[in-house]
Structures are given as C-alpha cells and as structure tokens.
Amino acid sequence: xxxxxxxxxxxxxxxxxxxxxxGRLERVLRAGKFAxxxxxxxxxxxxxxxxxxxxxxxxxxxxxxxxxxxxxxxCHMSSVGVCSLLTRVGYATILxxxxxxxxxxxxxxxxxxxxxxxxxxxxxxxxDGVQAGDHPQAKPVFDLDSMSLLEIARGMRDDCCFQSGRxxxxxPRIFLGAAENPFxxxxxxxxxxxxxxxxxxxxxxxxxxxxxxxxxRDFMLKVNDLxxxxxxxxxxxxxxxxxxxxxxxxxxxxxxxPGVHIPDAVIARLEGAENxxxxxxxxxxxxxxxxxxxxxxxxxxxxAYRQEHTVAEIIETTGVxxxxxxxxxxxxxPAELNPESPxxxxxxxxxVQG
Amino acid sequence: xxxxxxxxxxxxxxxxxxxxGFEPVLIRLHPFWRRIGYARAEAPVKAVExxxxxxxxxxxxxxxxxxxxxxxxxxxNCPKNLRNGPCGGVRANGxxxxxxxxxxxxxxAWEGSRQMAHGDRIQVVQEPxxxxxxxxxxxxxxxxxxxxxxRERADSGADG
Numbered sequence: 001x002x003x004x005x006x007x008x009x010x011x012x013x014x015x016x017x018x019x020x021x022x023g024r025l026e027r028v029l030r031a032g033k034f035a036x037x038x039x040x041x042x043x044x045x046x047x048x049x050x051x052x053x054x055x056x057x058x059x060x061x062x063x064x065x066x067x068x069x070x071x072x073x074x075c076h077m078s079s080v081g082v083c084s085l086l087t088r089v090g091y092a093t094i095l096x097x098x099x100x101x102x103x104x105x106x107x108x109x110x111x112x113x114x115x116x117x118x119x120x121x122x123x124x125x126x127x128d129g130v131q132a133g134d135h136p137q138a139k140p141v142f143d144l145d146s147m148s149l150l151e152i153a154r155g156m157r158d159d160c161c162f163q164s165g166r167x168x169x170x171x172p173r174i175f176l177g178a179a180e181n182p183f184x185x186x187x188x189x190x191x192x193x194x195x196x197x198x199x200x201x202x203x204x205x206x207x208x209x210x211x212x213x214x215x216x217r218d219f220m221l222k223v224n225d226l227x228x229x230x231x232x233x234x235x236x237x238x239x240x241x242x243x244x245x246x247x248x249x250x251x252x253x254x255x256x257x258p259g260v261h262i263p264d265a266v267i268a269r270l271e272g273a274e275n276x277x278x279x280x281x282x283x284x285x286x287x288x289x290x291x292x293x294x295x296x297x298x299x300x301x302x303x304a305y306r307q308e309h310t311v312a313e314i315i316e317t318t319g320v321x322x323x324x325x326x327x328x329x330x331x332x333x334p335a336e337l338n339p340e341s342p343x344x345x346x347x348x349x350x351x352v353q354g
Numbered sequence: 355x356x357x358x359x360x361x362x363x364x365x366x367x368x369x370x371x372x373x374x375g376f377e378p379v380l381i382r383l384h385p386f387w388r389r390i391g392y393a394r395a396e397a398p399v400k401a402v403e404x405x406x407x408x409x410x411x412x413x414x415x416x417x418x419x420x421x422x423x424x425x426x427x428x429x430x431n432c433p434k435n436l437r438n439g440p441c442g443g444v445r446a447n448g449x450x451x452x453x454x455x456x457x458x459x460x461x462x463a464w465e466g467s468r469q470m471a472h473g474d475r476i477q478v479v480q481e482p483x484x485x486x487x488x489x490x491x492x493x494x495x496x497x498x499x500x501x502x503x504x505r506e507r508a509d510s511g512a513d514g
Contacts, residue, residue, distance in 0.1 A: 100434070104482070126434055126441045129452035140434065147438035148482040163482075181442030186464040192477055193439045200438075200479045208442050258443030258451040 003027060006327065012118060012173070018232060020157065020203070021175040023120025024092040024327060025064040028299075029204065029236045034292060034320055035299030037094060037206065037238060038311050039066035040086075042076040051077070051085045052340035057308050059328040059341060061315045064092040064121060066206070066301070070101060072257070073133025080114050087118030089329045089338050094177065094206075095119045098127030103143035104152065108162055111153055115172030123177040123206060124149040128258055147200045150178055154201030178202035182219035183212055183261035191222035194235070198228055204236040206301040211262045213290045220296045229296045236298035241287045243310050244280040247271040281310055288318045359412045359428070360457065366426040366466035366473075369410075373422065377500070380493060384501040392494055400491040417487025417495065423475040425466025432459040437480045440464075 003024070005014055012022030019026050028035045038058050043050040055065055067082035083093040095114050097107060111122065126146045130138045144152065152163045153176055160171045178197040182190045194205060210216050216239055228235045244250045244262075247270040254262045266283065273279030284302075291297055300320070304311050315321060330337030330344075337344045362369055387395050400415075407413030411421065414430035420437065421428060429437045433452035440460035443451030448461040467473035487495070 126436060128443065129433060131452055142435045143485075144482045145434070145436040145438050146441075147479055151479060179442055181444075184440075184442065184444045184446065185448045185458065186440065186444075186461050189439070189464045196439060196477055196479060258445075259441075261446065 003327075006332075012120065015173060021120040021173050023064070023175055025094070025121050025204075026175040028063045028326070033299075033324060034322070035063045035236075035238065036061060036302065036315060036321065036326070037064045037066060037299065038062045038302045038304065038308070039068055040082060041305060041308070042068060042079070042082050044076055046077070048085050049340050051082050052089065052338050054308065055086055055091055056338045056341040058311060059338065060325050060331065061312050061321070062302075063299070063326045064094050066094040066096055066123065069096040069098045069125070069127070070133070071096075071128070073100065073128045073130050073135070073138075075134060080110055080117070080119075083114055083119040084117040090327070090336065091329065091338075092121070092327075093119050094121040094123050096123045096125055097149065098125045099142050099144050099146060099149055100127030100130065100140055101138075103141055104163055107144065107149060108152065108156065111156060111172050111174070112168070115174055120173065121175045121177060121204075122153055123179065124153065124202070125179055132258060146178060147197060150176055150197060150200040150202055175203055176201045177204040177206060179207065180205050181208035181259050183208060183210065183215055184259050187215070191219060191226055194223055195226050195228055198233070198235045202235060204238065204298075207237070207239045209242055209260050209262075209303065210239045210287065210291065211266045213287065213294075215261075216291070217294055220294050224296050237296065238299040238301045239291050239297060240301045240303055241284055241291065242303040242305065243277075243284040243307050243314070244270060245307065246276040246280065250280075281314065284310075285314055285318050288314065288320060292318075292320055355409065355412065356456070358410060359431070360462065362410050363425060363427045363462045363466040365469075367469040367471070369426050370422065370470045370472070377496075380497045381500050384497060387494065387497065392498060395494060396491055399494050400489075403491050403493050415489045415492075416483050417490040417492055418481075418483055419492035419496070420480050422470075422472065423478060423480060424460075425463035425468070425470065425473060425476060427459050427463035427466050429459060429463070435483070436460065437482065439476075 003013065015022050019030060025035065040054045058065060065086060067079040069079040070076060079096050083095045086093050124146045130136055130140045155161060156168055157171050157174055160168045162168065180190060180194050223229060247267050250262050250267050250270055253260050269283060270276050270279055288300055291300055302311050325331060404415055411428040412431050413428055416430050433450065434441055440458055444458045444461060448458055450456045450458050463476065467476040
C-alpha cells in the first residue's frame, strides 16, 4: 500500500481526519490492513550505524519498529536515541517508555523530545522489575504506572497540557499504545484491564508472546464483547509472536522471563523435531496464520530476539502482507536508502596516491 | 502483616461495610476536627491510622488511600507501586514477578473486589500518587473533602 502524500524522509505525513498522528502505523491500521511490527534490540554502543544496521534487516516487511526501553531491566541505548536515529532516515518507530527508570517530569519531557524528533507512536509500559536486569542494585522509580502515563500522554496531546496543567504550545501528535498479557493471572480480569487502558487513552495494544491460541481467542471474544473493537475510539490489537530457538531455550524463557506463558505442547513439539530451530520458525508461522484468522486482530508484533533475520522469512512465507510492501527508506527512491542497508553500495574509495 | 492483609482481602466485603459505617462517623466529627484544627489533629490521627491500617493492610501511608477501588488490597505493597492493575509479569501461580514468594497484590485485589458491593470501582482509572501526601493521614483528608463537597463523593464510599 502506498500513500500518495508520502513526503521526504524525516518529515511527517499530513494528519488525516479522525487520526491523531502523522505516522504510517496509524494509517495502516485505520485502513484495515494487517499490520506488522517488530522490535530492535538496541545496541550496547554509541554507534549510530549499529542502529541503522539492525533496522535495515526489516526493510519492506514491517510497518513500524519498536525501540525497547531497557528491556528486561538491562541497560542499552535509550529508546529515544534509537527512535531519533531511525526517524532521521524515515522509519516509522514505536517508542517504548517504561515507568521503571524515570519520574513524571523526565517522561513528559521525553515525550515532547521524541515527538519533535518524529516519533509518532508511544507504547506506555510499566517495565520489568530491576531484579531481572544487570543492575539489580538500581532504584526502581515507578513514579507513575502505565495507566497514568497513558492518561498524561493523552492529556499532553489532546488538552495541550502537562500533568501540572501548564500549557504546551505545540502538542505531541502521538498514537498511543499499551501492552497486555492475556496469558497470566488474573486471566478473568485481563479484558477489563484492557478496557481500562483504552479509557486511559490506549489506541493500540501489543501483547506479550502468544503461544496459546485458544486463550488468545477467548480473550479477543471478551474484548469484543466489551465493545473495544469498534467505533472511533476502537483499539487495534497486535498479538506478540516470535520464533523459539529450541525446546531448551523455550524452557529457559518460561522459567526466567517474567510473564511468558508457553504451554507444554509447544515444548513437546519442539523437542520432537529433528531441527528444533527450523521447527521454532515453523511454529511461529503457524501461530501467525492462526492469529490472522481470529476476528478483531489488527496485526502482529514479531519479537525475534537475536533471530531478527527470520522476520523476513516468516512474513514472506506466510504471505500475511498480501503483497503489500511497507515503506522503507529507498523503497521508492534508491537515493533514500538506509546507508547501512546491505543493498546500499559502499562509496568507492579513492586510491591512495603514493 | 502479610497473613493479616491476605485475610482482610478474603473478607473484603466485611471491611467494605465496616468502612462505610466508619466514614460517616468521622465526617460527623468534622466540627470537632475543625475546632481543634485539622493541622493539630493530624499527628494523633495519623498515629492511630498508621497502626490500624499498618496492621490490617500493610499500609505504606501514601496519603491517598484507594482500598475501596482495589479490593481492600493495598497497591503500595506492589513492588512496582502499580495503582491500576497488575503488570504483565504475574507468575502462573498468581505470585509476584519481583517477590516470587508473595501473592500478586493485584491478583488478590481482583478477588477481593469480586466480593465487594462496589467492587467495580477497580475498573476506574486512579490518578498517580501525590508524593506530597506521603506520610499524612488519608482519613482526615477524605473527611475534610467529604465535609466540604458531600455530593461529589456521595457514592464513593470506603476511601481512606
């Protein structure tokens, strides 16, 4: 799908009626297309080329790239830094913002800064506890929770003011997202909790890894019953999926990563396979097919941690984009290509005169 | 105390009614609080409140009590201080991501709320904590607000 008014990279699209952001993700979702998002593992480095390299891997396959914010409570390049680098060459980003590390003054400032840098989508998260990360001795801030962050961000956008009531001259035009985990207790409350997030301002939802289709189906039915999937204030839901590398790593994730629910049948399927890595990828493709069939699902969020190269294959093989090529720098004009893309021709070095 | 606070949540309905009975009494005392001065009443009331709520709910004296909207499970006992529901890290057995031996405060809250007459207040978005209110009496603040604006909060009940 192409948008006629796609401007030069780094500049935002005009905001359509009924839209809140100048971003591509909101357009794809509101146009009713099955959207694909994926995430970048931010580098432990101050090298901008490293970020662009990690983004280029998704060229032509994703509608927006999540920049994680200290995921697993580990220290990496900041999500605002990653988003700023990506929007410079035109990528659509989803800025993840966790409440763990900053108070409300820092977070509101960061929302303005990120929006000024062209970030159009904000994913409001509580954040993993510091005990899970490489700095367990750090102070967990949690001045706000994800719900109040959503409400405050919405107030900044729609009412043009900070939480304090002080005015904002030009508001951040951001499409607001939140996370949900339909697979962990209290399961019965999860759909209502999503409704609560929607009433706090969430417009799209990315879920934790889904390996349990019946549970997701059940969740979606309840979300639909609550009326969250229709009308102008509807919520777009993108379940999270990802390839598992092996039965061993699946077991490790189930035990060590907070909130990931992997049914025994999934582990058994991997264990029974000759090539577990291949099977993990196939499982992910099967999940994507099944998720696409669930009424009310608007897309999928693929988290292929350390297997980012598989995203292209997963999308290509499943054909979920139906021939659509999401915009990427250089799609229409090779001169705009991400300089770190493998297709970018390195400039020829001038021979050194001796 | 952990055991007491879990017992309280299991009897959330009872504590909801107790609070609903207790609130009008405190409000009726408004002229008394005003005569001695809310500022002067603060220290003794706070001391009593801290003891009672500390014993019953493991109260952290955030100064902005929302027990009635959280199934009588104090959200300040959540290691992430979440005020609006559980995070996505709750363990399959219903325990906390950060403290594996502790039951998730919000799993308890949901169960408590299901017993309460006005338990659906758990679905209403709560404002973030005002840290200026930390270590102040929530009871006096609520009484004062209710005495000044009785209608606005008439159906809220059981705050504090």
